[in-house]
Amino acid sequence: MSIILKVAIPAPLRKALDYLPPASQLDCLPIPGVRLKVPFGSKSKIGVLLEVKTESKLAPSRLRQALEYLDREPLLGPADLALLRWVARYYHHPVGEVCASALPTLLRQSKPARSQTPIQLRLTPSGQTATLPPSAKRQAALLSLLRQHDGKVTVSDLTELGWNWRPVAKALAAKGWIQIEQAPSWAVIPPCPFALNPAQRQAIATVTAEQHRFGVYLLEGVTGSGKTEVYLGIIEKTLQLGRQALVLLPEIALTPQLQTRFLKRLACPVGVYHSGLSENERLAAWLGFQRGELPVLLGTRSAVFIPMAKPGLIVVDEEHDPSFKQQEGFRFSARDVAVARALQLGIPIVLGSATPALESLYNASQGRYVHLHLPERAGGAQAPTLKLVDIRGARLQAGLAPAVLEAIRITLERREQVLLFLNRRGFAPVLTCYDCGWVAGCPHCAARLCLHRRDRRLCCHHCGHQRPLFTHCPTCGAKDLHALGRGTERLEDELADLFPYVRVARLDRDATRRRGSLEQLIEAIRAREVDILLGTQILAKGHHFPEVTLTVVVEADAGLYSTDFRAPERMAQLIMQVAGRCGRGTKPGQVLIQTRHPNHPLLTALLQGGYSAFATQALKERRQADLPPYSHQALLRAEAHAPDLPECFLGQAAHLARELAHEHVQVLGPAPSPVPRRAGRYRAQLLFQSPRRPPLHRLLARLLPALDDLPHKRRVRWSLDVDPVTLD
Ligand code: ADP
Ligand code: ZN
Ligand code: ZN
Numbered sequence: 001m002s003i004i005l006k007v008a009i010p011a012p013l014r015k016a017l018d019y020l021p022p023a024s025q026l027d028c029l030p031i032p033g034v035r036l037k038v039p040f041g042s043k044s045k046i047g048v049l050l051e052v053k054t055e056s057k058l059a060p061s062r063l064r065q066a067l068e069y070l071d072r073e074p075l076l077g078p079a080d081l082a083l084l085r086w087v088a089r090y091y092h093h094p095v096g097e098v099c100a101s102a103l104p105t106l107l108r109q110s111k112p113a114r115s116q117t118p119i120q121l122r123l124t125p126s127g128q129t130a131t132l133p134p135s136a137k138r139q140a141a142l143l144s145l146l147r148q149h150d151g152k153v154t155v156s157d158l159t160e161l162g163w164n165w166r167p168v169a170k171a172l173a174a175k176g177w178i179q180i181e182q183a184p185s186w187a188v189i190p191p192c193p194f195a196l197n198p199a200q201r202q203a204i205a206t207v208t209a210e211q212h213r214f215g216v217y218l219l220e221g222v223t224g225s226g227k228t229e230v231y232l233g234i235i236e237k238t239l240q241l242g243r244q245a246l247v248l249l250p251e252i253a254l255t256p257q258l259q260t261r262f263l264k265r266l267a268c269p270v271g272v273y274h275s276g277l278s279e280n281e282r283l284a285a286w287l288g289f290q291r292g293e294l295p296v297l298l299g300t301r302s303a304v305f306i307p308m309a310k311p312g313l314i315v316v317d318e319e320h321d322p323s324f325k326q327q328e329g330f331r332f333s334a335r336d337v338a339v340a341r342a343l344q345l346g347i348p349i350v351l352g353s354a355t356p357a358l359e360s361l362y363n364a365s366q367g368r369y370v371h372l373h374l375p376e377r378a379g380g381a382q383a384p385t386l387k388l389v390d391i392r393g394a395r396l397q398a399g400l401a402p403a404v405l406e407a408i409r410i411t412l413e414r415r416e417q418v419l420l421f422l423n424r425r426g427f428a429p430v431l432t433c434y435d436c437g438w439v440a441g442c443p444h445c446a447a448r449l450c451l452h453r454r455d456r457r458l459c460c461h462h463c464g465h466q467r468p469l470f471t472h473c474p475t476c477g478a479k480d481l482h483a484l485g486r487g488t489e490r491l492e493d494e495l496a497d498l499f500p501y502v503r504v505a506r507l508d509r510d511a512t513r514r515r516g517s518l519e520q521l522i523e524a525i526r527a528r529e530v531d532i533l534l535g536t537q538i539l540a541k542g543h544h545f546p547e548v549t550l551t552v553v554v555e556a557d558a559g560l561y562s563t564d565f566r567a568p569e570r571m572a573q574l575i576m577q578v579a580g581r582c583g584r585g586t587k588p589g590q591v592l593i594q595t596r597h598p599n600h601p602l603l604t605a606l607l608q609g610g611y612s613a614f615a616t617q618a619l620k621e622r623r624q625a626d627l628p629p630y631s632h633q634a635l636l637r638a639e640a641h642a643p644d645l646p647e648c649f650l651g652q653a654a655h656l657a658r659e660l661a662h663e664h665v666q667v668l669g670p671a672p673s674p675v676p677r678r679a680g681r682y683r684a685q686l687l688f689q690s691p692r693r694p695p696l697h698r699l700l701a702r703l704l705p706a707l708d709d710l711p712h713k714r715r716v717r718w719s720l721d722v723d724p725v726t727l728d
Helices: 078-090 095-101 125-129 137-148 155-159 166-174 198-208 227-240 252-266 279-291 301-305 334-345 358-365 402-413 488-498 517-526 567-580 601-624 645-660 693-707
Strands: 004-008 017-020 035-040 043-053 120-123 152-154 178-181 215-221 244-248 270-273 296-299 311-317 348-353 370-374 385-390 417-421 430-433 450-452 457-459 466-468 481-484 504-507 532-535 548-553 590-595 632-640 666-678 681-690 717-722
Touching: 004 035, 004 095, 017 035, 043 078, 043 095, 078 095, 078 301, 078 334, 078 693, 120 137, 125 137, 137 152, 137 166, 137 178, 166 178, 198 215, 198 227, 198 370, 215 227, 215 358, 227 244, 227 252, 227 311, 227 348, 227 370, 244 301, 244 334, 252 270, 252 296, 252 517, 270 279, 279 296, 296 301, 301 334, 311 334, 334 348, 358 370, 358 601, 385 601, 402 417, 402 548, 402 590, 417 567, 488 504, 488 532, 504 517, 548 567, 567 590, 567 601, 590 601, 632 645, 632 666, 632 693, 645 666, 645 681, 645 693, 681 693, 693 717
Parallel strands: 215 348, 215 370, 244 296, 244 311, 270 296, 311 348, 385 590, 417 532, 417 548, 504 532, 548 590
Antiparallel strands: 004 017, 004 043, 035 043, 120 152, 120 178, 430 481, 450 457, 457 466, 632 681, 632 717, 666 681
């Protein structure tokens, strides 16, 4: 009987590949979840062993031998592998690439799965004098290592042994000769500094009553309503059961803040995992969680795949945030994968937000999620009042209506802070010549160049192309070029003219690019060294600015009339999130929203009934138009250097799809993408839509392999996006 190893290799392959066991390690037992080095073409690659079989479809002569096992113990357990295989099927993405994304970079290379963790071993008094029979070689070696190191060794000392010391340490600990010290204090929990309110207690009780079972809990609570305290309460219970909690956040910038808060309240190690860490730090956090040494882990998107030794709870904070969806390569939604993972592990998952995604609200209304509410701000802070400011015909200065300027003035006189939200960075989105009508465009994209005056550059926000400013019009030579529209840089300048002695802080991607600069700005705002905060959607992310009492939404209209059907949802979320930054201290807050469409039904719903009234209205519109969550979508994108190729390729794909789709799957398109040329490539897309998921996935599973046989295949780059969050 032969042994066949099914190995998932990071390459654009639909299937795992079959290999024979490595010749040099024939005595090793192959366990799924270990890494393997295998030959691939003329090179070698690191893959993950998915399965061990006794037969292969390949002829024995065509099977190659794997080169070596890289791990003795599996890095990924059976549950992890099952999840990754499910995810690969769901997103129709190569299983090897999916497996690779579950590993930190160092483990994707051939680095050993070792890291420094806070564990240490200590020799007990009885261990000092203990003697062992000659057969217990490893135990003796470990004891003598401890004696050489003054009775105390760390993990890095232990790795020098070159073998798996963990079971040996356990055996010695069982004899009482050594102690394994790994922050065992996590049963001792400092008391919560204040009494939770009834809604918070109710939310915690509901989840913890079903702690051993799968359940999705949608925790909807306005900003400042104490959601984080609810997470902490549920995590406490999870830790008491000796289980781990994984907390997913949309943003790196939020992790230090939350980590500090968790550390204060949990008295146990709280790890973080995100792209801002060094590779070694990421490896340590990954292994710490995988081994169960780290009870709590805060992480961004990719942390959703980290194995849990003792799974107990998953929390997704700000679950509505589009950053949970990866927008390139392996386009997964960390929130949706987290729900699938909780189901598979049989543990509760809490999705928290002040402005839940319409999909989540719909799932709650269908009884699939338990809907928990925190209706009021905690600690007595009042909800801010929202008001529309009709700017039709108004004499604007700096794009601001007289009533808004007056409100800013009054707020500044009271020595309180003002927040201005303008979701466009740069100085101006358009640079044009009035004499001949020339407009600065990106040479590589069907898009305009945005003026960034601070850097004296024109930048393309689609491909990153940059160039120096024009000194005159390149077509007619006119000297005066005009900047149209307004971004945060321009508003910053205009504010300096209008309020000369006022300190303005600009928070956008350009101003916060340097590492640590966002933290500095936030510190300055908290320390009251700033009077006006001006920024893009960075301001909408979970920060707490207690002295802000006036928030101005400079432009609300862009989201109302966009070609993207999700734009109104996004706009409403941003408005409510920036509104939530305001009046969180003891003083009440006011939110002014400038619009030219004061009677728009979605805006009036938002103003009169808050986010939930908006959501009801928006869901009604989605249902009428058969849009998600009332249907399910997948988007096939194609791009090529030749102008007609993407649409031609997708036209053939559409033809195939219509032949294959017996059931209710609509095939819409092909059509040019909203940005029809980007970074020198022409782009088109084909949309699949179905009222039910299974027929859609059946179609995709049959269609994708057939795309490889289409004539233009080699000249077109295509990618599939299941549950796209943007149709761009
Ligand atoms: P959210 O996560 O919903 O924005 P937080 O959990 O951050 O809200 O709570 C907002 C503020 O209110 C925090 O400073 C928190 O310490 C405080 N807080 C939360 N719950 C209570 C409570 N029951 N009593 C008093 N203060 C509370
Ligand atoms: Zn000109
Ligand atoms: Zn460009």
